[in-house]
Amino acid sequence: MSILEIKHLTKSFGENEVLKDxxxxxxxxxxxxxxxxxxxxxxxxxRCATTLEKADGGEISYDGITMIKDGKYADKNAMKKIKQxxxxxxxxxxxxxxxxxxxxxxxxxxxxLGMKKEQAEKExxxxxxxxxxxxxxxxYPFQLSGGQQQRVSIARALAMHPDVxxxxxxxxxxxPELTGEILKVIRELAEEKMTMVIVTHEIVFAREVSDYVVxxxxxxxxxxxxxxKVINNPQSDRxxxxxSKFNQ
Amino acid sequence: MNFLAITMEELPSVFMRLGEGMLTTFQIFFLTFxxxxxxxxxxxxxxxxxxxxxxxxxxxxxxxxxxTPLMLQIIVVFFGPNLIFGLSVSTxxxxxxxxxxxxxxxxxxxxxxxxxxxxxxxxxQYEAAxxxxxxxxxxxxxIILPQVxxxxxxxxxxxxxxxxxxxSLAFTISVTEMFTAAxxxxxxxTSMVPYAVAAVFYYVFxxxxxxxxxxxxxxxxxxxx
Ligand SMILES: Nc1ncnc2c1ncn2[C@@H]1O[C@H](COP(=O)(O)OP(=O)(O)OP(=O)(O)O)[C@@H](O)[C@H]1O
Ligand SMILES: [Mg+2]
Numbered sequence: 001m002s003i004l005e006i007k008h009l010t011k012s013f014g015e016n017e018v019l020k021d022x023x024x025x026x027x028x029x030x031x032x033x034x035x036x037x038x039x040x041x042x043x044x045x046x047r048c049a050t051t052l053e054k055a056d057g058g059e060i061s062y063d064g065i066t067m068i069k070d071g072k073y074a075d076k077n078a079m080k081k082i083k084q085x086x087x088x089x090x091x092x093x094x095x096x097x098x099x100x101x102x103x104x105x106x107x108x109x110x111x112x113l114g115m116k117k118e119q120a121e122k123e124x125x126x127x128x129x130x131x132x133x134x135x136x137x138x139x140y141p142f143q144l145s146g147g148q149q150q151r152v153s154i155a156r157a158l159a160m161h162p163d164v165x166x167x168x169x170x171x172x173x174x175x176p177e178l179t180g181e182i183l184k185v186i187r188e189l190a191e192e193k194m195t196m197v198i199v200t201h202e203i204v205f206a207r208e209v210s211d212y213v214v215x216x217x218x219x220x221x222x223x224x225x226x227x228x229k230v231i232n233n234p235q236s237d238r239x240x241x242x243x244s245k246f247n248q
Numbered sequence: 249m250n251f252l253a254i255t256m257e258e259l260p261s262v263f264m265r266l267g268e269g270m271l272t273t274f275q276i277f278f279l280t281f282x283x284x285x286x287x288x289x290x291x292x293x294x295x296x297x298x299x300x301x302x303x304x305x306x307x308x309x310x311x312x313x314x315x316t317p318l319m320l321q322i323i324v325v326f327f328g329p330n331l332i333f334g335l336s337v338s339t340x341x342x343x344x345x346x347x348x349x350x351x352x353x354x355x356x357x358x359x360x361x362x363x364x365x366x367x368x369x370x371x372x373q374y375e376a377a378x379x380x381x382x383x384x385x386x387x388x389x390x391i392i393l394p395q396v397x398x399x400x401x402x403x404x405x406x407x408x409x410x411x412x413x414x415x416s417l418a419f420t421i422s423v424t425e426m427f428t429a430a431x432x433x434x435x436x437x438t439s440m441v442p443y444a445v446a447a448v449f450y451y452v453f454x455x456x457x458x459x460x461x462x463x464x465x466x467x468x469x470x471x472x473x
Binding site: 050083086087090092096111141142 | 370372375376378379380381390391394395398470471473
């Protein structure tokens with residue numbers, strides 16, 4: 001069963017055509033990594049899929065509900081439903097600095113989903129325990145390391161029970177020693193069959209954790225397929241060139 | 249020289265007579281502060297509106313308020329209804345006119361302070377809120393505004409201190425605030441003492457305002473952004 005379906009997606013910034021005919025399907029429980037050189041449109045793809053950026057044309061649907069078709073977005077009610085299907089983990093965490101860690105996680109479930117505060121706090125504590133941050137509930141974001149902040153932001157996204165979780169280079173704002181703790185969390189989520197789409201420069205990690213890899217270059221998906229096959233045995237020149245930079 | 253003509257025994261009576269002026273000064277200060285702070289936020293929204301007409305009208309309003317003397321604005325608000333529209337105004341209108349002029353003037357300054365604070369907010373805060381499903385108003389009230397308040401507090405403190413001193417401009421239309429009262433007594437008694445008392449009063453008032461604002465600023469120190 002596919003949870004996300006993208007067809008012929010296009011997006012330009014002025015004259016700059018950033019996405020040119022992107023087609024992609026994400027199935028439930030699948031982990032898809034998106035790799036590619038800087039400027040190839042990976043973030044733009046994620047931002048279009050999460051409504052942070054308006055797509056120009058093509059089709060995006062979640063769980064059979066159409067979000068955009070031929071450049072036209074669904075109505076407000078449908079959009080609200082669709083927005084609850086996905087979560088996004090940012091490169092720069094974007095935690096709310098004025099809220100405690102606990103409140104960062106409970107605020108949306110309480111205010112957006114109308115969850116009872118006690119229930120939201122109970123779930124938030126479970127998520128924090130899972131992230132190894134049970135003792136940080138009353139801290140504030142500035143008191144946490146980057147890796148800890150990123151784990152909180154993952155917990156914050158999970159608290160909304162998304163069907164699919166997007167990550168945009170979740171480790172690239174972190175020191176190398178701290179990326180491991182984030183990758184570990186993502187690995188655990190993969191084992192629990194959480195559907196994820198991960199934009200990453202961690203090729204080794206992408207191969208290990210994902211079922212499927214998409215290689216983007218210059219606004220197109222140039223090569224895609226089983227993670228081990230694509231990364232161990234690249235077919236296109238461009239992917240070979242891209243991967244050779246990581247093997248040195 | 250008899251500029252110190254008032255003796256120690258007379259000092260309490262000077263205080264008594266200045267008392268009414270003090271109350272008026274407090275009144276101008278507090279009413280201006282509590283009315284112009286929320287009004288300034290509304291003006292800031294107008295200034296940032298997507299609607300070009302609203303945005304430009306607000307822009308003009310702000311530039312006139314900031315580009316002309318407050319003293320002149322007080323005079324226009326007080327005499328305007330009579331001179332422009334031929335309405336008769338009672339002397340009871342003096343204090344309300346002063347407060348109206350102060351409020352619309354300070355709202356313009358506060359609007360620019362809010363705007364600076366709002367525009368300094370990282371885009372990521374809006375995006376994180378959007379992804380989590382917060383509505384526009386929830387995002388502003390729960391996520392943006394609390395952080396903006398922390399950022400603008402030092403500027404608000406500056407304005408508050410300026411406002412304490414600006415209250416003396418009410419003398420322009422003969423509102424008996426502290427300064428006007430001191431001037432009257434000084435003229436009648438040919439003495440500097442009322443001025444000295446007034447100076448001490450403004451200083452103490454400002455000190456109290458600065459102290460209160462500092463306490464409020466400190467209450468936001470529990471986090472860093
Ligand atoms: N808001 C924007 N306005 C104008 N151009 C943009 C905007 N966002 C991205 N672009 C352009 O779109 C192109 C693709 O950018 P994008 O951020 O999607 O690349 P990326 O694959 O995520 O790169 P990186 O690996 O460096 O993060 C770039 O040429 C970039 O300059
Ligand atoms: Mg990117």
